[in-house]
Amino acid sequence: MKRIITFGTFDVFHVGHVNILERAAQFGDYLIVGVSSDALNFSKKGRYPVYSQNDRCKIISSLSFVDEVFIEESLELKKEYITQHNADILIMGDDWAGRFDWVSDVCEVKYLPRTPSISTTEIIEVVKSIK
Template identity: 70%
Template sequence: MNIITFGTFDVFHVGHIHILERAAGLGSKLIVGVSSDQLNYKKKGRTPVYCEKDRLKIISSLSCVDEVFVEESLELKAQYIKDYEIDILVMGDDWEGKFDHFSEFCQVIYFPRTPSISTTEIIEVVKAIE
């Protein structure tokens, strides 16, 4: 079974590891779409701390990840699901309900986020220290 998830994976932390390992446990191949720098800016209004190339390297180096690609557009998610012959889409529960329309192509599962950790919070803490 092919599993897919998407994310920016900026300022990589244990919450990212948790969701990727759990996603990998659902099937035989985990494919990860990493948001491009441009897509991240469009979604979050800021440039990622780590550039696209570095974030791809971080995610591809994980033993639980089988394949990585650059997610260029939110509008292409259905196409990515079809192209990679995906059986299950996994997202964090902060996105609950927002990906349900992809259930026409594959099963959609939302995993609970790791409590008390997020990239946004980490960035805010670092800014406050400066």
């Protein structure tokens, strides 16, 4: 059985999230998703997600092709998460191309193209501008 792992914030869930998770699931038999904690997101982006980590986990867990969800507390623990979950392949969006090659000694690393013309940040900015 091939185990796939991926990571993301998955805030303001949209079709781009569905597309990358669905494509990731096609590389194996079991899809594990690490959802960035609220604190991790704040440390990366200087803001908290619109939806709480528990809500984001519930959304991701509801997808039929996702088998397991956990909270990612630290970017530096990627290798430990991969090992703990016995993942064979790490899949990330191609906006991260090359940034996770350092884990290739514990699993295969693949970068998939993102869905064009959709971004959580852009959606948030559009919503904020409508007042």
